[in-house]
Amino acid sequence: MMSRIVVLISGSGSNLQALIDAASTLSLPSASIAHVISNRKAAYGLTRAANATPPIPTSYHGFPPYKTSHPSDPRGAYDADLAKLILSLPEDQYPDLIVCAGWMHILSPKFLDPIDEAGIPIINLHPALPGAFDGAGAIERSWEAFNKGEITETGVMIHYVIKEVDRGDPIVVKKVEMKAGESVEELTERIHAIEHVAIVEGAKLALEKKKGNPS
Numbered sequence: 001m002m003s004r005i006v007v008l009i010s011g012s013g014s015n016l017q018a019l020i021d022a023a024s025t026l027s028l029p030s031a032s033i034a035h036v037i038s039n040r041k042a043a044y045g046l047t048r049a050a051n052a053t054p055p056i057p058t059s060y061h062g063f064p065p066y067k068t069s070h071p072s073d074p075r076g077a078y079d080a081d082l083a084k085l086i087l088s089l090p091e092d093q094y095p096d097l098i099v100c101a102g103w104m105h106i107l108s109p110k111f112l113d114p115i116d117e118a119g120i121p122i123i124n125l126h127p128a129l130p131g132a133f134d135g136a137g138a139i140e141r142s143w144e145a146f147n148k149g150e151i152t153e154t155g156v157m158i159h160y161v162i163k164e165v166d167r168g169d170p171i172v173v174k175k176v177e178m179k180a181g182e183s184v185e186e187l188t189e190r191i192h193a194i195e196h197v198a199i200v201e202g203a204k205l206a207l208e209k210k211k212g213n214p215s
């Protein structure tokens with residue numbers, strides 16, 4: 001039976017592309033990318049989805065209008081509508097798994113609770129080791145910490161998404177050595193390559209766990 005994945009993005013979508021390329025291969029068997037949602041209209045990941053074969057349905061769900069339409073709780077209203085968007089997808093797009101792949105928006109319980117009640121796990125790619133550099137800009141912060149002598153290694157993890165940002169149970173953890181004299185751009189490039197492997201492994205494991213047959 002085909003498992004359906006909904007992917008949340010905010011940018012280039014190179015991790016989405018890794019999932020698209022892996023779907024229904026031995027790396028990510030019996031899985032399809034059923035829908036892609038971006039919070040940024042210009043996200044190139046939307047183009048990647050449109051260029052997929054067959055094209056992957058996409059939605060743009062932008063945050064700015066909520067600042068005026070729901071001034072008292074824009075995040076809550078935005079998140080509630082995001083959950084409704086996903087939970088109202090047609091059967092052939094309704095997710096077995098939600099993957100945050102460079103999704104740069106903190107999800108509140110207004111999203112997490114209805115998705116949890118629907119029994120849909122959410123996983124996230126984070127370019128750091130568990131408990132380190134939570135939040136945005138993790139690669140840059142780890143590079144700075146290394147050059148201050150504060151750390152000797154960093155990593156990439158795929159973790160379950162809970163209310164506390166980047167504190168959900170890890171599914172995949174890959175350590176990344178840090179190199180003296182390396183630029184932040186060079187480190188970022190190395191980390192991105194590792195992310196593209198980790199996110200596929202994480203999606204596969206999360207789907208297996210949901211089916212009750214962890215490998």
Ligand SMILES: Nc1nc2c(c(=O)[nH]1)N[C@@H](CN(C=O)c1ccc(C(=O)N[C@@H](CCC(=O)O)C(=O)O)cc1)CN2
Pocket residue numbers: 100103104105106107108124125126127134135136160161162163164165166167168
């Ligand atoms: N409730 C959770 N939401 C999210 C998680 C999570 O673990 N729990 N993971 C993040 C992904 N992420 C790091 O991996 C992350 C992304 C963005 C931010 C952040 O500070 N976002 C700002 C807006 C920044 C911007 O628009 O450029 C915000 O939402 O106010 C922190 C962590 C995804 N969500």
Ligand SMILES: NCC(=O)N[C@@H]1O[C@H](COP(=O)([O-])[O-])[C@@H](O)[C@H]1O
Pocket residue numbers: 009010011012013014015016045101102103125126127135136137138139192195
């Ligand atoms: N906190 C999450 C986070 O910082 N994610 C970062 O966003 C990038 C998205 O790239 P992509 O759009 O090419 O997949 C990822 O490479 C990852 O480092």
